[in-house]
Amino acid sequence: MDGFGVTVAFWILAAVTLVAGGGVMVSRNLLHAVLFLILSFIGVAGFFVLLSAEFIAMAQVIIYVGAITVLILFAVLLTPRASRDNSETVWALPGMLLAVCLAAIFLFVVHDTQWKTVTDAPLLTTQDLGHALLGTWVLPFEIASVLLTAALVGAIMLTRSAEEEAEDALA
């Protein structure tokens, strides 16, 4: 991918995504961590646009930035007496060591492999994605909808209070 604009966009997006991810790690307040997480998600959406996957970028903005972070904010607000700090457990140091070792392995593999890449970007439209989802991958697509329904019902069942269940038993 040549071009000055693409290169500049890549480095800006990489900086935004990784710095915001680091902000999730270091910020002490849980709400600030959620805001950093939103910024990181938006950076990844920018990467998707850069890789000419517009539909995935749009889905990323709607589902991650719009839905999942709002869900996380609701969970933070619904646990008011729990501690709001974003501190680490005793497993912080081993966890970070493991992550650093894994990053070293990944970076070695990425830079050591001779990737066979295409010179021109494949022309992938949203129409192609729709054909793939409802043609080749129609069975996983339907199973995903069943999974979403099960998750919806499960989330409602898990968060019902004892009083609500007692009311339902009377009715």
Next chain:
Amino acid sequence: MSVGIEHFLTVGALLFCLGLAIALSKRNAIGVLMGVELMLNAVNLTLITFSRFAVSERPITGQAFAVFIITVAAAEAAVALALAVSVYRNRETVDVDQLNLLRS
């Protein structure tokens, strides 16, 4: 100066390891969930990168897989946050190192 597949894969790998470090080290269960979401995002970025760069018969498969990962991530976030709220109702905490009821 051009941007190649290695650059995108490097960002994906670093984001994955950052998410792993967050998921392993945070005390608050919601913080752990944020790390998991970052890891799923990094995997999506890697899949889309391969869909764009790799030599393949059907490069759209990478994007189709990313759609399924986003779906599963949404379901996982909903159930995990419902669990966190449910645990909070019973224990008044969501710190993962306090949830040791099963410890002998």
